[in-house]
Structure formats: structure tokens, C-alpha cells
Amino acid sequence: MSADDAGGGVLGTSETSSEPLYRVTDLTRSFGRGGRVRALDGVSLEVRRGQRLCIVGESGSGKSTLIRLMAALDRPTSGEISFEGRSIVGMRERELGFLRAAVQLVFQDPRSSLNPRMTVGSIVTEPLRSAHLRSALDAVDPRQRLTEVLRAVDLPTDAATRYPHEFSGGQRQRIAIARALAPDPAVLIADEPVSALDVSVRAQVLNLLSDLVAARGLTLIFVSHDLAVVRHLCDSVIVLKQGRIEEQGSAAQVFAHPRAAYTQALLAAIPQIRL
Numbered sequence: 001m002s003a004d005d006a007g008g009g010v011l012g013t014s015e016t017s018s019e020p021l022y023r024v025t026d027l028t029r030s031f032g033r034g035g036r037v038r039a040l041d042g043v044s045l046e047v048r049r050g051q052r053l054c055i056v057g058e059s060g061s062g063k064s065t066l067i068r069l070m071a072a073l074d075r076p077t078s079g080e081i082s083f084e085g086r087s088i089v090g091m092r093e094r095e096l097g098f099l100r101a102a103v104q105l106v107f108q109d110p111r112s113s114l115n116p117r118m119t120v121g122s123i124v125t126e127p128l129r130s131a132h133l134r135s136a137l138d139a140v141d142p143r144q145r146l147t148e149v150l151r152a153v154d155l156p157t158d159a160a161t162r163y164p165h166e167f168s169g170g171q172r173q174r175i176a177i178a179r180a181l182a183p184d185p186a187v188l189i190a191d192e193p194v195s196a197l198d199v200s201v202r203a204q205v206l207n208l209l210s211d212l213v214a215a216r217g218l219t220l221i222f223v224s225h226d227l228a229v230v231r232h233l234c235d236s237v238i239v240l241k242q243g244r245i246e247e248q249g250s251a252a253q254v255f256a257h258p259r260a261a262y263t264q265a266l267l268a269a270i271p272q273i274r275l
């Protein structure tokens with residue numbers, strides 16, 4: 001089936017609205033010689049619009065590999081990923097503009113994800129200037145958007161003329177969040193966005209994320225190895241273990257009745273802190 005066949009043409013309007021935002025089918029990603037390291041091994045999942053999905057699992061379970069594939073920052077060894085009904089596997093970069101505009105990422109460490117030589121203003125508006133997004137974002141006034149997103153993450157407007165090193169870790173992660181919001185995305189993917197931060201500011205940044213997701217009706221895909229965070233933020237959970245889905249369900253379900261011993265062990269490892 002071609003990418004076109006999977007688009008709106010075949011599906012009626014009512015079917016299109018129930019179409020999941022993401023559909024991932026039998027996704028595999030191997031690394032190393034002869035593909036010996038199976039980072040992902042036959043993962044299938046769906047993400048609905050407005051869903052807040054947390055992906056958890058121990059270190060090396062394939063969390064980052066999965067979201068990198070979903071953001072088209074990497075290509076699978078096999079399997080399918082469709083976004084808004086269009087297969088993105090095998091698309092060329094210039095065809096991926098629709099995904100690049102709609103899906104934004106926040107990474108773990110704002111120290112390495114923010115260019116130290118750029119002002120905050122140019123960092124935040126960079127996604128608006130990139131060639132593959134310009135056509136998708138024609139009507140956007142960068143200055144206006146900059147002011148709006150800085151306010152949304154509680155940074156002063158004069159932050160725009162300053163540099164990342166002038167800010168604390170928590171503030172830098174706010175800058176990264178502002179950059180992610182700038183193209184007005186439908187989906188926010190965050191890979192351990194608070195684990196590099198001082199414990200004292202983690203809850204603040206999580207609350208901010210939670211508020212922004214609710215206020216903007218964003219679909220959230222949130223990676224964490226910390227189940228305490230998940231409980232705070234997500235409506236559904238996928239537990240990964242050695243590249244496979246060990247357990248999935250609503251957050252309430254998984255917390256109340258974890259089926260897998262692995263999930264129970266992850267839950268038992270939650271430190272007794274309250275967010």
C-alpha cells in the first residue's frame with residue numbers, strides 16, 4: 001500500500017476522525033554488527049489525539065529508540081509507523097515537513113540541546129525559520145510567537161536577548177519547552193525532560209508541562225523511568241522491557257493492578273517523594 005492509499009482518500013470522514021494520530025505496527029530497530037542489539041523488537045501501539053501516554057522501562061529498554069523512530073529522527077529496521085494516516089517510514093526529509101511541524105521534542109539535558117552561542121530568542125524561533133517548516137507555518141509572525149511562548153513558560157520577555165548560560169537548569173528547560181511550543185505542535189514528545197534537573201525544580205517543570213498540555217490540548221508522549229512522574233502526568237502507560245511491550249493500559253489500571261512482575265518491580269522502586 002502506498003502512502004497515498006493510507007491517506008484521507010480511502011477513509012470516509014467519520015473513519016478519519018477515529019483514526020489514531022499514530023499507529024505503530026511491529027516496529028523493530030536493531031543496532032550493531034548483523035543487528036545483534038535488538039533495541040526494539042516487534043512493538044505495536046496507537047496514540048489517539050489528546051492522549052497523554054507515558055513510556056516507562058528500565059535503562060536500555062528501548063524508550064528513546066521508540067520515540068526517535070516516531071519523530072522520524074531514525075529509521076526502523078522493519079515495521080510501520082503512520083502519522084495522521086500517512087506512512088512516514090521511508091519518507092524523504094522534504095516530505096516530512098507535516099510531521100516536523102506537528103511533532104516537537106524536549107530532551108533530557110537542556111545544556112546540550114540548546115546552542116550556547118545563540119540568543120534565547122533565536123533558539124526559540126529557530127523551528128519557525130527552518131526550511132522544511134516554513135511552508136507549513138506561513139502565517140506565523142516569529143516575534144509575536146516568541147513573546148507568546150516565553151510568557152507561556154513563565155520566562156520574562158527580555159530573556160529573548162540573553163544566552164542559555166545566563167539561566168538556571170530549570171529555566172533552560174523552559175526555554176527548550178518554549179522552542180517546542182513555537183511551531184504550535186499537535187504532539188509534544190519529551191524524553192526524560194526533568195531527570196537532569198535539580199530535584200527542587202522538577203515538580204515545577206512537570207506542573208508547567210502538565211498545564212501546557214491541558215491548555216493547548218496537546219497529545220503528550222512522555223518517556224520516563226520514574227513511575228511517580230507518570231502517575232502525575234499521564235492517562236495511559238506502556239511498559240517496555242528489552243525492546244518489547246511488557247504491559248500497557250490506562251495509568252489507573254497499571255498502577256492499581258500491575259500484571260507483570262517487571263512493572264511491579266518498577267513500582268516498588270518509586271522513591272517515597274510526593275510531587
Ligand SMILES: Nc1ncnc2c1ncn2[C@@H]1O[C@H](COP(=O)(O)OP(=O)(O)OP(=O)(O)O)[C@@H](O)[C@H]1O
Nearest residue numbers: 031032037039058059060061062063064065066225
Ligand atoms: N545508536 C545506537 N547504536 C548502538 N546501540 C544503540 C543505539 N541506540 C540505542 N542502542 C541500544 O539499544 C538499546 C535501547 O536503547 P535506548 O536508548 O532506546 O534505551 P532507553 O530505554 O532510552 O534507556 P535510558 O533509560 O538509559 O535512556 C540499548 O541496548 C542501547 O545500548
Ligand SMILES: [Mg+2]
Nearest residue numbers: 063064065191
Ligand atoms: Mg533513553
